[in-house]
Amino acid sequence: MTTTDTRPTRTEQYDDEPPVELVCSADTLSTTLEAVGSVVSECRLRLAPDGLGISAIGPATVAAASVELEPAAFDTYRSDGRTLGIDLSRIDDALSVAPRGPIRLWLDPDGRLRLAAEGLEYAIGLLDPDSIREPPDLEAFSMDGAAVHTEGETVGSAIRAAGTLADHLTLGVTDDPALVAAADGDTDEMSLTVPESDLEGLERPPTEPSRSTFSLSYLEAIHRVLPDEAVRLRLGDDEPLELAFDLADGAGRARLVVCPRIRRG
Amino acid sequence: MTTTDTRPTRTEQYDDEPPVELVCSADTLSTTLEAVGSVVSECRLRLAPDGLGISAIGPATVAAASVELEPAAFDTYRSDGRTLGIDLSRIDDALSVAPRGPIRLWLDPDGRLRLAAEGLEYAIGLLDPDSIREPPDLEAFSMDGAAVHTEGETVGSAIRAAGTLADHLTLGVTDDPALVAAADGDTDEMSLTVPESDLEGLERPPTEPSRSTFSLSYLEAIHRVLPDEAVRLRLGDDEPLELAFDLADGAGRARLVVCPRIRRG
């Protein structure tokens, strides 16, 4: 599929039903796309028969995102399996104006994405998916470290506190307290420690305590899309950080990965 | 009347009552002046015995406003019939600080407008009304098109949605849906359609479907002063758009007119 420049007349119709048609809540759609938008501004939207999927990697190859929504996340999910290239800000603009109820998305005969909610309808030009950077296999990032189940708000506090004095945040899993976030500024330092009893879950690897240091600019972008509630972290020793959380009441999942910025000593 | 430069002493008093004296709610005054302020920054305030009136036309002669408040909109309304020249931002500044209760306005012996609310009092210099552009006769704008009764929020949604992708908005009345708003961007389009059953009233002219295209910058200024509730539109074919709504619980009326920007084809 390539980008279409032809302006459709609004009366054009398919003879039969469109090749792609989705209906879901405005909230599910915006939460899903915002998760990806914390890392990239354009992405490939895979509309496989068994669900929607996006994998994206940021321009500096430091942060990546992957989201999946099962057909159960939708009121209607029908697709012939194609992949669309989308500019996230175009859909975000439409959602910012749309009413909060159900959203209908479909592909029109001119190859544009239609988004409708009540009487409001947008026709959004698509991008050539081949012009968008190849999505990574997120499984390729080694994730052998500890798994920590906590609240998004805990991670968010650490990121905000670090942001008042530093450019980097170190996250680690130690004996006790279990989760440690720390940042060093020119003259000041901060740390946030969470004892194991305050975590919702913890699986330690059979190894030494581990820690990795990340650039705050990536974490701050991710912070804006973290839910307040349950977030699952995977943390290794100088390994990428994975933050995963549920979408659409469990019918979807977002995974955000940030590579460490090694700065030990 | 001319602008006065003399600084009054605050103790100056009329021997008898001031030639102009009005008392109304802060809300009525600010809503009325904001409606005019969507089009101009200075205006002539006509204080006729049968009520307050303002007619104003914007500098580019694209947008115009007219408001009327009957004496019933005021707790006190007394005037010898004069016309004042006012800088809307001066009164807006005073109202932004004033408490929300009743506001008293009167002309002081130095020819300044006094605005008082509880212990707060402003003395506001007036402009020479002759220096302010002659107000138009809004009746001169041809208004033969359809009359549509809808909610201000519906018009507001169309303006906000169009603003995400275009500089112009086309409004039209067609067979079904009855009211159509549409905008074209470089690659994207939006439309908002309202079926006749969702309108609060519709009078079609005995003619063809009609539509006109307006510059969004004028509509966005007007959008800020539209009430959420009942708004009456008059819409023709390449004709000015009129938006009218009640002020002061029906004891007043605002009419805003925007000329079309013809761009057919």
Added chain:
Amino acid sequence: MTTTDTRPTRTEQYDDEPPVELVCSADTLSTTLEAVGSVVSECRLRLAPDGLGISAIGPATVAAASVELEPAAFDTYRSDGRTLGIDLSRIDDALSVAPRGPIRLWLDPDGRLRLAAEGLEYAIGLLDPDSIREPPDLEAFSMDGAAVHTEGETVGSAIRAAGTLADHLTLGVTDDPALVAAADGDTDEMSLTVPESDLEGLERPPTEPSRSTFSLSYLEAIHRVLPDEAVRLRLGDDEPLELAFDLADGAGRARLVVCPRIRRG
């Protein structure tokens, strides 16, 4: 004490208890420091055995602040009597992220101030107190005028109203109304008058009516830290203005002083 550059390891501990240790509510700490922050960005924090005290004078010697908190304002108050040099914005940053509950402050072995709330901990570098301008003796400012007890919101209204048209505000105590605030702009004027019956207290000096004129830029900075409720003013004739209010439910007191800008005639 001098500023320390050495970076501590987080495991360093005193053999016994730290020489300074305070516990109070986040609210008490932030209200106290914001009062001082309306005048300066750095200050000397006196931790005497009988309570915390700060005296500060702004760079142009126009505005000064003094705050005191008795040990009763704290859950824990222990000090060997030293004076610390603090950068207010560093503590403000930490408080902006800290949870709203109790805050613990103590001096660590490296000479840094530690601030902890739940699992969050900051280590904040201190300044050499000798490098901070000598605090004035606020008692040296003559305060012989009238004493006015009113609401912070009344003073705030006068400052906001004056700010819409002028750079200065004149405050005075007259016969009736008792308290007068007035400002003159290029063409406009404002006044706020409060009758004696609306004041919570008034002690007139046995002299003529008095008034003084102040630069609004100083008053606006102070306005941001005034409580809505009870404020005590001292006002003379071309004398400094004092605004005093309670901190920590009466276990502390803030005094802000602004020198007049004489501009009579």
